[in-house]
Amino acid sequence: MNLQEEIKRRRTFAIISHPDAGKTTLTEKLLLYGGAIHVAGAVKSNKIRKTATSDWMEIEKQRGISVATSVMGFEYDNYKINILDTPGHQDFAEDTFRTLTAVDSVIIVIDAAKGVETQTRKLMEVCRMRKTPVIVFVNKMDREGRDAFDNLDEIEQELGIRVRPLSWPIGIGQNFKGVYNLYEQNLNLFTPNKQTISERHEITDITSQEIDTLVGERAAQKLRDDIELVEGVYTAFDHSEYLAGNLAPVFFGSALNSFGVKELLDCFVRIAPYPQPVEAIERTVNPMEDRFTGFVFKIHANMDPNHRSCIAFVKVCSGCFERNVYYKHIRQQKQLRFSAPTAFMAQKKEVVDEVFAGDIVGLPDTGNFKIGDTLTSGEDLHFRGLPSFSPEMFKYIENADPMKQKQLEKGIAQLMDEGVAQLFVSQLNGRKIIGTVGQLQFEVIQYRLEHEYQALCRWEPLQLYKACWIESDDEQELRNFKLRKAQFMATDRDGRDVFMADSRYVLQMAQEDFKHIKFHFTSEF
Ligand code: G4P
Numbered sequence: 001m002n003l004q005e006e007i008k009r010r011r012t013f014a015i016i017s018h019p020d021a022g023k024t025t026l027t028e029k030l031l032l033y034g035g036a037i038h039v040a041g042a043v044k045s046n047k048i049r050k051t052a053t054s055d056w057m058e059i060e061k062q063r064g065i066s067v068a069t070s071v072m073g074f075e076y077d078n079y080k081i082n083i084l085d086t087p088g089h090q091d092f093a094e095d096t097f098r099t100l101t102a103v104d105s106v107i108i109v110i111d112a113a114k115g116v117e118t119q120t121r122k123l124m125e126v127c128r129m130r131k132t133p134v135i136v137f138v139n140k141m142d143r144e145g146r147d148a149f150d151n152l153d154e155i156e157q158e159l160g161i162r163v164r165p166l167s168w169p170i171g172i173g174q175n176f177k178g179v180y181n182l183y184e185q186n187l188n189l190f191t192p193n194k195q196t197i198s199e200r201h202e203i204t205d206i207t208s209q210e211i212d213t214l215v216g217e218r219a220a221q222k223l224r225d226d227i228e229l230v231e232g233v234y235t236a237f238d239h240s241e242y243l244a245g246n247l248a249p250v251f252f253g254s255a256l257n258s259f260g261v262k263e264l265l266d267c268f269v270r271i272a273p274y275p276q277p278v279e280a281i282e283r284t285v286n287p288m289e290d291r292f293t294g295f296v297f298k299i300h301a302n303m304d305p306n307h308r309s310c311i312a313f314v315k316v317c318s319g320c321f322e323r324n325v326y327y328k329h330i331r332q333q334k335q336l337r338f339s340a341p342t343a344f345m346a347q348k349k350e351v352v353d354e355v356f357a358g359d360i361v362g363l364p365d366t367g368n369f370k371i372g373d374t375l376t377s378g379e380d381l382h383f384r385g386l387p388s389f390s391p392e393m394f395k396y397i398e399n400a401d402p403m404k405q406k407q408l409e410k411g412i413a414q415l416m417d418e419g420v421a422q423l424f425v426s427q428l429n430g431r432k433i434i435g436t437v438g439q440l441q442f443e444v445i446q447y448r449l450e451h452e453y454q455a456l457c458r459w460e461p462l463q464l465y466k467a468c469w470i471e472s473d474d475e476q477e478l479r480n481f482k483l484r485k486a487q488f489m490a491t492d493r494d495g496r497d498v499f500m501a502d503s504r505y506v507l508q509m510a511q512e513d514f515k516h517i518k519f520h521f522t523s524e525f
Pocket of ligand 1: 017018019020021022023024025026139140141142143253254255256257
């Protein structure tokens with residue numbers, strides 16, 4: 001197989017959902033179909049249960065599991081599929097955002113009874129921003145839930161994307177009889193079973209009496225009526241609209257019962273995009289280019305506190321990454337080579353010689369990499385697309401052990417490189433401010449500082465509303481603003497000016513008073 005063929009058969013995607021909608025279960029079933037695992041129950045949920053905010057064993061366990069399940073690659077029907085896992089807990093949303101920069105498409109799982117939930121809405125915003133193609137899987141059809149049309153309406157409204165069902169459920173809950181696959185025109189009958197795949201009937205004509213025999217007259221008639229309505233309401237599936245991120249095909253099923261999953265997978269490999277061009281500041285990089293380029297989207301610190309080694313997860317954007325070949329680390333302007341790059345197949349890591357565009361390669365690292373770093377065959381490139389979002393919670397971080405100042409500094413710096421949270425330094429008093437998405441991140445930082453760096457920290461409360469990156473073409477106005485707001489100005493890790501607004505009102509006033517200043521809520525603009 002040549003380079004182009006190798007790349008074109010790759011499908012790299014993430015599954016996103018609100019916790020409990022069934023992401024882990026669906027992932028597992030996809031792996032089962034791919035033959036990557038052989039028994040159900042092999043994929044551990046990476047979620048931290050709500051009660052576990054102070055249960056450190058749980059967090060450590062989660063970190064261990066998430067290395068193993070960060071990337072799950074498997075072969076299916078001559079396609080190479082890479083599922084990138086995203087943390088279930090909303091306090092790690094930033095991790096999920098970054099993972100979404102490394103995928104070419106997304107499958108959204110929705111609980112049929114609950115519809116669109118908050119976390120899904122937030123993640124979809126990121127997909128919309130990036131125009132990532134999405135497929136929706138409405139899960140838990142074996143439970144009592146809402147009407148399929150109601151769910152579709154809600155998805156359109158809440159997620160801001162047009163939908164087109166490609167399968168249609170026959171009943172729901174106790175009366176769930178199966179799905180009619182509109183894409184392949186066949187009927188799949190549901191027999192609740194967690195381990196095996198249910199029967200499939202090739203029925204190309206929806207008026208066929210065979211359907212009545214199989215599911216009963218009433219259900220058959222309802223199916224025909226529903227499908228007539230579907231065909232009337234929704235326009236035919238347009239592949240290019242899906243690829244442009246404007247149209248989401250929808251499937252119905254029950255992940256727990258392995259039902260509707262094969263339809264999803266078969267359609268997914270056919271319609272989902274192969275690795276797509278990636279924007280660098282200098283130019284657009286095409287995956288089919290011969291020369292290797294890639295960027296670090298995730299860093300995972302090792303569990304063993306005695307050896308501070310990490311794994312940097314690199315998304316290969318073009319060409320082929322090879323073992324023991326020198327590549328250029330652009331930020332450090334130095335040549336590095338890797339003798340033990342790992343690929344992720346199923347839940348195993350293994351040392352590999354070649355990794356193609358679209359794949360993820362894990363590089364053992366001892367502190368060379370930061371989130372967002374670019375690695376190339378030599379060209380000076382900087383990939384875009386790893387924005388930091390304005391955090392929602394802020395605290396001053398203080399040293400609680402004067403003898404360990406150095407360790408604390410180092411610990412904070414490395415944890416920030418890993419992308420655990422964001423660091424700002426107040427321009428007024430030089431104090432360090434940590435910004436996070438949720439309380440759990442503060443607890444993780446404190447715990448890891450103590451256990452990995454032997455440093456103690458103390459938090460001091462800080463009431464802030466948002467951190468906004470500011471810029472303006474009007475130098476004078478920018479200077480005035482910074483003077484006026486001196487006590488609320490801070491600097492991010494790249495030395496950029498950040499306005500720490502302490503309330504929504506203050507921010508609105510600032511926006512009105514300083515019309516020539518742009519306030520950005522992500523670090524990339
Ligand atoms: P998540 O990763 O999105 O958080 O969800 P996960 O797959 O862990 O699923 C959440 C719960 O929903 C699990 O039950 C799982 O068994 C159940 N579930 C997933 N898919 C279906 C489905 O199609 N039908 C039904 N009825 N249930 C489904 P749990 O009791 O929380 O966990 P467990 O003890 O079963 O693992």
